[in-house]
Amino acid sequence: MHAPEPRFAKVAAMIADPTRARMLALLMNGQAHTAGELAGVAGVTAATASSHLAQLVAAELVVPRAQGRHRYFRLADERIGHALEALSLVAERGAGDAKWQQPDYLPLKRARTCYCHLAGELGVAWLDGLLRRGHLQAQPGWFALTPVGAEALAAAGVALPARLPQSEAARRRFAYPCLDWSERRDHLAGMLAVNLLAHAREQDWLRAQPGSRALTLTPPGRAALAAWLQG
Template sequence: MSSPSPEPRFARIAAMIGDPTRARMLAALMGGQYLAAGELAEVAGVTAQTASTHLTQLVDNELVVVRTQGRHRYFRLADADIGHALEALSLVAERAGSADKWNHGAYKPLKAARTCYSHLAGELGVALFDGLLARGTLAPRDGQFVLTDVGRHELQTLGVTVPVAGSKRYAYACLDWSERRDHLAGGLAVSLLDHAINHGWLRRVEGSRALTLTPDGRRALAPWLSRQPACSVSANGIAP
């Protein structure tokens, strides 16, 4: 009898993610920010000591990185690949779910606009990506996307710091797990989200990945959003 093949590495990673306590922590970190150990303990509903044990496991398995400042430790997802893997799992998990739930409770603001690791997702993220393509700000190339000369001028006029092109991670499509359509990911998407938050176009919803589109943000993004179905600003982001 031949010896069994080595255990796939993803089996161990899946076990790490599959634990309910660690899953709650990872879900909280999908917003792309650093969170303190105490905040993650509260999210997971466990003691500080229990949280420390789980966070050590997540760090050891390279799912999470830690930064120490004084007596405090702050944690973040290790990189965008981890965030995208968690988004993909969310997509699979929601396949059999009721579409109606997105219109109620805590799901509604997440559907309207949220962070997907470090870029914009949800209805607003999908609408913005569609608008960037429709307006010619972005153009497809070799399975990725490039910023056109016109697009570069448009974003620089808004003050957006445009990253240097060339990386395969510069601009690419990421399947949105609530919309089942693509939003923009990559270095350009990260710069856009950072600029939008820093300039008050989008506001984070405390304790959530949800984002709110402000009147300033609607004006700034109007050239791209105007090509989409009419949306109005709401307390939760955008609404039809």
């Protein structure tokens, strides 16, 4: 008797197609994109893009949303983003330092989105700064936001819940480590990380690069984050 085909085999086959992989890579920036934008980054026609997007929707990797005359697509949820980031770690495990200095990769190494939180050198450095200044306290598999940290982030304008998570399960989801695929060190994930990135973008501390997950740190952003990024 043959064992049933593992569900992940179908998901892996869906991700393995180069066109769909390029689309998913762009969607890892945590934003919604039109079919035309995804067709452009994948280098295919609108009709071909629609066919691939229909398959991604059917596989529950991507969800559509109609707004006005346009239809937008985004990753189904954060778990898909984490799975793609984990695959990136496996795919790049043999990459040497020289690769990350190439023009196509260097901006991604400096700062990029990992679904809805910040990754790359900047993401790792921000987490280091939060820990170094006592704003976060490391726990086994997650981070506790300290009273000093809550006060500092609120003063910086970062949105925080009126009442911080109380149960350990909720606190684990609020702030936890995510292994970075270019740095091989942790950056911050969880709802706190989502709020930090959202605030940084709203304040124009970080700007998205068109057609890419890469982010640019602006001069105001460098000044605003200096307290966390200084050694």
